[in-house]
Amino acid sequence: MDVLAILFTTALWAAAIRIASPLIFATLGELLCERAGVINLGIEGIMTVGAFAGWITVYAGFGLWAGVVVAALAGAVFGLLHAVLVVPLGLSQHVTGIGITLLASSLAYYFYRLALPEVTTPPKIEPFQPWAIPGLSDLPFVGEALFRQTPLTYLAFIMVVLVAWLLARTPLGLAIKAVGENPAAAEAQGINVVAVRMGAVVAGSALMGMGGAFLTLSAFNSFFFDMINGRGWISVALVVFGSWRPGKALIGALLFGLFDAYQLRLQQWAGAVVPYQLFLMLPYVLSIIALILVSRRAAYPRALMVPYRKGER
């Protein structure tokens, strides 16, 4: 097939959206944390936990949506741990986040081994099936690409709208932005900085957990080791690329998904000549390039990574 012709296949675009979905959840989650002034490097581990918790719930015989809820709750629990350590206790957000990632992923693996001590091939579950939206899915091209996805993908898009609305239109969103920009100012206006920051981190981590669950409940049908494979770190880069705005972050995730889907197809096409590892590197390289491109004019939330201690002097 011609390299350019691939770009005009609906399969490519459908795949792009599928690949972008977990990143959308995770990027939104990280964005929420960072808007409140907390960088959450626990993201990689929290996604691992979400993937595992969602999968084991379904494997144990509960419904797929129960799996999603459990994944979000599991994410929220680790988010709460991160929040307690970095918000009221003011620990280094970098170190704590890495610690959360190590702890969360090792716990997931521990319980996986505990649940399935002997298996060598991971057991499968029946994942979410595509849901054709009546009417819209019959549209030419767009219908195939956009409206025959699994419910979790639709949920990801709904989440973008919700988070965007939250930040732009509601008093709570304003409070979140304020504690990320200038916590002392928020405090002076009677906002409980600690509560708002912790709430944002917990909610954001729940989204990350759902992003992890997308992998086990929608993209694949089982849980295996290292399955997050840097998607969390890529999401951290996407937040910067998206200038901390949900809409732009969505565009970033979609561009990323498109690129990834395209390279997968190129790989089949050029695999004989070019080592496949070079293709696999591209997403990470792309993330770094994206960071370099935007970093010059990146408008970080002013209080990002700055612990706030009331009455400190």
Place this chain on the structure above:
Amino acid sequence: MRLEPRAERSLLLTLGFPLLALMAAGLFAAVLVMLAGANPFTVFALILKGSLGSRFALMETLTRATPLIFTGLAAAVAFRAKLWNIGGEAQFYAGAVMTVVFGTGLLPLPAPLLIPVLMFAAMLGGAAILYAPAFLKTRFGVDEVVTTLLFNFIFLLFVSLLLEGPLKDPMGLGWPQSKKVIADAQLPRLMKGLRLHWGFVLALTAAFVVWFIDRRTVLGYEMRAVGHNAKAAHFAGIPVARVIAKTALISGGLAALGGFSEVAGLKGNLTLDLSPGFGYTGIVVAMLALLNPLGVIAAAVFVAAVFVGADAMSRSAGVPSYIAHVMVAASLLTMVTAVMFTRHRLRWR
């Protein structure tokens, strides 16, 4: 509830809180062990026995501690200067790659020449890997945490590419592994019949060198100043960007020496599972050591003991060996919390 800085720190707090932290992590692990239906006392006894209970076990622990001392030092050096190097994994592999590139016959030198050359090459490789993120940080303001993390994935894929291509051992039955390094490139064993090798001595030396740099040299002073307050350091005339670059070179070089030592002293060749996360565990080691270079030695031995002991334990007690990872990660979190409490106290009103 709020935190207030403590006016003074007593020795009791400085030593007692970290100890409490380790106990808390152990308690957490005990709960998990009970969930697995095992007796925590038995399990901890098995871990202790498997890591320190015999000469063989102890030597095994020190062997495992060797790469962790290197990656722990790499993290400690970088974190002291507030360069968040999370890329120890990539730098470790860079050192290993350089070792097999030059150590498998390309340079037919005698051991006294070849080994220093390989060490230098390895350090160069690791330094280069970290120099790029440090440059992006100082030049473009790109957060090094994310770039070093992403570099880990990129470099591991690169290693995989090498092992399936130019570095592939033609006699390896198709496995992605490199050739063995030549005899002159090998670090000798410390004693016959043991796996502990001269890499351990090298690691101890490295820790002392880092300690010396930190306490006695101009560079050590600059690194601390930049780490504590880069703005004030800049104002005083310390060349901040250059100091960060130097820190990156040293930190990357140290992690890479770990890769060199693991290949030349223990494994002999490069495979994709050379490091079971030594780079990441090095961060834990550094934090447990409170970023003190000499403390890194003790912390690395402790972490290695947990891993080695847990391996032995899981064979006999049926608790997944991932308990070791959980314990190590938990102790990182409890330790940073404990350190904070040695400096602050909680006031309830």
Place this chain on the structure above:
Amino acid sequence: MTASTTAQPESVLRLSRITKRFGALIANDAISLDVKEGEIVGLLGENGAGKTTLMSILFGHYLADEGEITVRGEALPPGSPHAAIAAGIGMVHQHFTLADNLPVLDNIILGAEPLWQLTSARGAARARVHRLAQDFGLEVDPDAVVAGLTVGERQRVEILKALYREARILILDEPTAVLTPQESASLFATLKRFVAHGLSVIFISHKLSEILAACERVYVLRSGTLVAERAVAGTSRAELAELMVGRPLPQPKVEPRAAGEVVLELHDISANRGAHWLRNVGLELRAGEILGVAGVSGNGQTLLADVISGTLLPATGTVVVAGAAIAQPTPRRMVTMGVGRIPEDRHSEGLIGDMSITENVMAETYDAPPFSRRGLIDWRAARAAAEQAVAAYQVKCQGLDGPVRLLSGGNMQKLILGRVMARSPRVVLANQPTRGLDVGAVAYVHEQLLAARARGAGILLISEDLEEMLSLADRIAVIHRGHLSAPLARAGLSIGELGLMMAGHGSGGDVHAA
């Protein structure tokens, strides 16, 4: 709601025996005061007397160790800004608490609505802000982003924030520190309007003239205790000064001295950082003179200081020190050329808080003898230098190895003076050298600057304190929107004239002629 309101109907706020300790330091010692409806009460005290701590307790930022607060007879729950706001207390902080990247309207309505609702009522809020602004003469564009506002506008936003929350008791903490004298006068007029509307105002200041101009009654604090309460009509400037300081105010003695050769020249310097600009600045500083740069904060003083410090590379123009043009000014280069630099912010720029006194004293010359040789630090030499600086500049400290952040502000500044003056610099850049210091430390800093002048150093004094400027400087230039005026001789300049220039009115020559 309770019967107690009838006991003293005119008293809206009462603080009873408030005590606050920070470790060994007693910041507030059993302080009681009350505020009546429709009056402006002054709270006078020098820096460090405990004024800000007391108000932070009132507003719930700090918790008092003892004592209680009642508003209109009702006990105020301690430690909650939320409760303070609900009780009708509004605070205008000395350092503005605004989120720079958000619009004015967002800053004002932040926290005013219940958090859990689907939309903000921004339309209604905008209308109310508009009405308040008109009622009290506090014009400001509600959609402007705070980062682009002038200092005066920001203060208006701060006041609007309090009014929007229906504050009945307004606390202003050193509100004139960042204003021109004319802006201050207009602020006082606004305050009179507030009390005419039945509001009460607590006006915190260490400037006697402002207390006398704005207040009806004044409480005087000195080192954490309440030393006096006076009706402004029945007191004098001299009495208040004595009460505030506990001894007569030291006046710096400036000996006349002829200026020597030019030691620092700036030619056509332009530089920027973000939206802040320094435009075509030129100046000549001579040996043995103090050249003052006056201006409202945010008009380019920081950029000017950064260029001379070597921390900001100018886009155009040249810096000449003692006749030698410096191609690429860096901190190192400026230090070796004999420029001593006292930075604006002791904590973030001047010192490294977590490092020891020894390590801070050596910070500007650590990589040359005597502090180091061949890359190795000579700790003995470093300690000796630190001992000397501590002794010569009267730094009170626990020892040379403790972290610098444990020192008081005055002792930090003395340590910086020790570091700077030890090398007998040709040029001294003193950027806000006395900001936040108590009277004793201020006098000490002034003494040292005058000693350097007597020795023949050229001193560039950047300050927002006009009284300081007029008592020390030989010549004064004014900086406004990045432009530096030609300097004028101090003799014959009044605060009013300087104020007009700081606001951008009138050229220097005219004022001088008048």
